[in-house]
Amino acid sequence: MAYVNPSGEFTRDQRYISTRITADGRDGYPVEPGRYRLVVSRACPWANRAIIVRRLLGLEDVLSMAIAGPTHDARSWTFDLDPGGRDPVLGIERLQEAFFARFPEYDKGITVPAIVDVPTGQVVTNDFAQITIDLSLEWRKHHREGAPQLYPEHLRDEIDEVNRYVFADVNNGVYRAGFAGTQEAYEKAYRRLFDRLDWLSQRLADRRYLVGDTITEADVRLFTTLARFDAVYHGHFKCNRQKLTEMPVLWAYARDLFQTPGFGDTIDFVHIKQHYYVVHSDINPTRIVPAGPDLSGWLTEHGRAALGGRPYGEGTPPPLRADEAVPAGHGADQAS
Known part of the structure; x- marks a missing residue:
């Protein structure tokens, strides 16, 4: 609520x-x-x-x-x-x-x-x-054998600090812009969002992951907002200074995670667009769901491996259960 x-x-x-x-x-x-x-x-x-x-x-x-x-x-x-x-x-x-x-x-x-x-x-x-x-x-x-350490004890303070910033300004920030009731409130949320995205771009320019050299809880929390940015937040929530695809560092970082087993294979772009554009009838009274954007870029080379890091640390990629796979045509293979 x-x-x-x-x-x-x-x-x-x-x-x-x-x-x-x-x-x-x-x-x-x-x-x-x-x-x-x-x-x-x-x-x-x-x-x-x-x-x-x-x-x-x-x-x-x-x-x-x-x-x-x-x-x-x-x-x-x-x-x-x-x-x-x-x-x-x-x-x-x-x-x-x-x-x-x-x-x-x-x-x-x-x-x-x-x-x-x-x-x-x-x-x-x-x-x-x-x-x-x-x-x-x-x-x-x-946990499965080979499960990563997503919240390692020695990094918890830093993960918690990053999470606080990301929640306030990005995860919740897109909603603060999208549901603002006045021009002033919208512009305040808009500036706060993109200031934080600029900060994240700087942080990730020379490191592969947000905290440490492996995937952590912090990356999971940021990724789910980035995955929805161009499909929903850029247009529906008026977060339109730039698309994710126009922010080089964050776009490469998001693609890196998307192509990492356990991340992009959980993303259902069809459900994402249907939810926001249909449920938020106060913002989109026609409930028309946009046909775009083109999603093929999610599967392109990102170059982030050159920064080093080990996605799962000492662990291994998770297997994908067929009964939990995103339906064909709902992910990055969706026709544009």
Whole structure:
């Protein structure tokens, strides 16, 4: 949920369910293979992070995943991609049902990613930032052999600092521009966004990844916004000083990650465009979904390997499960 304050500034409701699933079960929800279901939409950048982290860590067999459709109404995300419009494991039509099962008077946002306790059908958490950290730390016993260290202890302070900047100015910054209620609020958000993108370009000019020499949680968080930039944010949210393809360092960095197993193969451009252009009818009242942009550039040479670095550290690329692959024609192979 979000609102525009009297000065026209977009404000995100960050009151998430803070219950955690931990190795010691201190919140009443211990890590247990098969007990929980991760609910996502491929359209949502916050959920996309959880998809990427789950895949990089190899948690597919211990934490199942439900994929909601790309559009929703005021009541929440729906499972319209599944036969009969119901999630086959949870047996529900709307994610809202899992929230109300635990909190009958729940009045905050019904958001993804969310993790649901399968035996009770009750939501456990929708705290997107904590979910991916806990997948790295609390679920470690169940990581695949060769899983990367996405939140290594010696880099956590730096990762957290970068994440704070990226969330405030980029991840949430595009929304602050897109949903601004006044010209002044829009221009303030616009300048803040591109100032931070310039800062990131400088940071990444001589290093392959945001923190250290391997992929970390920081790269996951930035990537999901960059992947949506030209397809949605540049036009729909008026973030149009430049396209991503016109920012050489960030474009090469984004392509590098896109071509790294676990990243680009989770991106569904069809769902992404349908979500933003259809759901945000206040911004796009015709609900016409643009035919472009041309996506073929995502698969072109990026040259970033010359900067060194090891994507997975001492680990290995994650395998791709056929039953979780993005449908043909929905990724960078989509016809322009």
